[in-house]
Amino acid sequence: xxxxxxxxxxxxxxxxxxxxxxxxxxxxxxxxxxxxxxxxxxxxxxxxxxxxxxxxxxxxxxxxxxxxxxxxxxxxxxxxxxxxxxxxxxxxxxxxxxxxxxxxxxxxxxxxxxxxxxxxxxxxxxxxxxxxxxxxxxxxxxxxxxxxxxxxxxxxxxxxxxxxxxxxxxxxxxx
Amino acid sequence: xxxxxxxxxxxxxxxxxxxxxxxxxxxxxxxxxxxxxxxxxxxxxxxxxxxxxxxxxxxxxxxxxxxxxxxxxxxxxxxxxxxxxxxxxxxxxxxxxxxxxxxxxxxxxxxxxxxxxxxxxxxxxxxxxxxxxxxxxxxxxxxxxxxxxxxxxxxxxxxxxxxxxxxxxxxxxxxxxxxxxxxxxxxxxxxxxxxxxxxxxxxxxxxxxxxxxxxxxxxxxxxxxxxxxxxxxxxxxxxxxxxxxxxxxxxxxxx
Numbered sequence: 001x002x003x004x005x006x007x008x009x010x011x012x013x014x015x016x017x018x019x020x021x022x023x024x025x026x027x028x029x030x031x032x033x034x035x036x037x038x039x040x041x042x043x044x045x046x047x048x049x050x051x052x053x054x055x056x057x058x059x060x061x062x063x064x065x066x067x068x069x070x071x072x073x074x075x076x077x078x079x080x081x082x083x084x085x086x087x088x089x090x091x092x093x094x095x096x097x098x099x100x101x102x103x104x105x106x107x108x109x110x111x112x113x114x115x116x117x118x119x120x121x122x123x124x125x126x127x128x129x130x131x132x133x134x135x136x137x138x139x140x141x142x143x144x145x146x147x148x149x150x151x152x153x154x155x156x157x158x159x160x161x162x163x164x165x166x167x168x169x170x171x172x173x174x175x
Numbered sequence: 176x177x178x179x180x181x182x183x184x185x186x187x188x189x190x191x192x193x194x195x196x197x198x199x200x201x202x203x204x205x206x207x208x209x210x211x212x213x214x215x216x217x218x219x220x221x222x223x224x225x226x227x228x229x230x231x232x233x234x235x236x237x238x239x240x241x242x243x244x245x246x247x248x249x250x251x252x253x254x255x256x257x258x259x260x261x262x263x264x265x266x267x268x269x270x271x272x273x274x275x276x277x278x279x280x281x282x283x284x285x286x287x288x289x290x291x292x293x294x295x296x297x298x299x300x301x302x303x304x305x306x307x308x309x310x311x312x313x314x315x316x317x318x319x320x321x322x323x324x325x326x327x328x329x330x331x332x333x334x335x336x337x338x339x340x341x342x343x344x345x346x347x348x349x350x351x352x353x354x355x356x357x358x359x360x361x362x363x364x365x366x367x368x369x370x371x372x373x374x375x376x377x378x379x380x381x382x383x384x385x386x387x388x389x390x391x392x393x394x395x396x397x398x399x400x401x402x403x404x405x406x407x408x409x410x411x412x413x414x415x416x417x418x419x420x421x422x423x424x425x426x427x428x429x430x
Contacts, residue, residue, distance in 0.1 A: 019184040020294045020360065025209075027202035029186065029295040032210035037300075040217040040274055045266035048224035052246040059233045 147172045180367035184292050184360065209296075212281060212288040220277045245273070249413060256417035260424050267307065268420075271300065272413035279359065279405030283398070291408075292359040294352060301351035304416045312423035323426055351415055358408050362401040369394045 019025075148168040155163045163171075189211045195203030224245070227238030235243055249269045253261045275291055282289030290296055312320035324340040325333060369390040376387035 019181055019186065020292065020356065022186070025186040025207070025293075026295045027199060028205045028207050029209060029293055030299055031199065031204045032207070032213050033296050033299055036210075036213040036217045037270065037274060040220060041266060041270040043217070043221040044224065044270050044273065048221065048228070048242075049246070049266055049269065051225060051228045051230055052243055054230055055228055055232065055235070055239070056243060056247065058231065062233055 144172055180364045183363060183367055208288045209290055209293060212290050216277045216281055216290060220273050252414055253417050256414060257421040257424055261417065261420055264420055268413055268416055271416060272409055275412050276409035279409055283401060283405060289359050289363055291355055292363060294356045297352035297356040301348040304419060305348045308419045308423040315424060323422060326427060355408050355412055358404055362404055366394060366397055
């Protein structure tokens with residue numbers, strides 16, 4: 001033990017030398033470096049490293065899961081929107097179809113009613129025409145008759161002669 | 176006691192433990208001020224990266240988001256430098272980064288000790304990296320790992336290039352360790368030098384005492400710069416580890 005004691009008392013006295021190059025301190029330096037470095041290595045390797053890594057990994061996991069959930073929600077929303085759009089377009093198309101159909105039936109009904117009305121009107125017109133013609137003929141007959149009678153009456157009044165119907169008719173015809 | 180700028184780098188027994196704890200192969204092992212800081216570094220780092228993070232807390236607190244940020248920072252660094260395959264070295268690179276980062280930052284506290292200002296520590300860390308690269312390289316490619324030293328070039332250039340590649344590979348532990356060590360050493364030395372100016376000017380009295388404000392402001396500015404360097408060097412150490420691992424995994428071809 002004499003030698004170590006000697007070095008220990010000598011070490012501070014060697015103030016003249018360049019301290020980092022004093023080789024007698026090297027064994028102590030290397031010994032404690034080995035101990036402390038190994039300790040730090042084990043702590044960082046076994047405890048601190050996995051702990052920090054665990055936090056970082058789980059955070060990344062949570063963020064990724066959140067992003068995935070958000071993506072999924074957006075996808076769902078987009079799908080719902082697309083479904084809504086198709087449903088809307090379908091409904092619109094059906095509504096247009098119904099309206100078109102409605103319009104066509106209405107048009108057909110209108111056309112039919114118009115055609116019916118026209119035939120009925122032309123029929124009525126033809127009937128009326130024939131009736132007018134008949135009436136005219138009848139009226140003409142009455143007028144002639146009235147003229148004959150008038151002629152008979154006039155002749156009777158003026159001359160006191162009685163004119164036969166045939167003569168009166170002849171005279172009216174000539175007039 | 177004399178206050179020299181170099182004194183802060185003195186490794187000496189801490190907390191009155193002037194006797195070696197035990198011996199390894201005849202070398203006495205002390206509990207030193209540096210040992211104390213290393214213990215504090217790993218405890219602070221371990222507590223910071225475990226207690227701030229609560230499993231299942233998806234909305235992080237301030238502390239948790241810092242822990243997560245450091246985790247993802249290193250994970251992205253490995254992924255971009257080595258691809259998917261390098262992620263199995265994540266615990267090692269993460270430990271390396273956190274150890275260096277916390278050593279650098281806790282070393283910035285006045286009166287503490289900068290673990291990474293010791294070449295023994297940085298060289299040990301760099302050697303670990305290079306040994307890992309060699310082991311991984313030979314495990315993955317067998318003897319074909321030696322193709323690392325043969326770039327795609329005409330044969331007459333290879334005569335020149337192969338020795339250069341070999342030398343650059345062999346100097347990696349040195350460059351990796353000295354970069355970190357020297358940065359820390361230089362920064363803290365500079366701070367100590369300017370702090371010495373403040374004391375000297377302040378104790379000179381009179382008009383000089385008023386001038387002491389200049390180096391003091393300079394110390395504040397350098398302190399901010401050193402905070403940046405503390406992070407940057409931890410980052411550089413980790414990214415170079417990733418780049419070396421990438422070479423071991425994929426040799427010279429792009430992944």
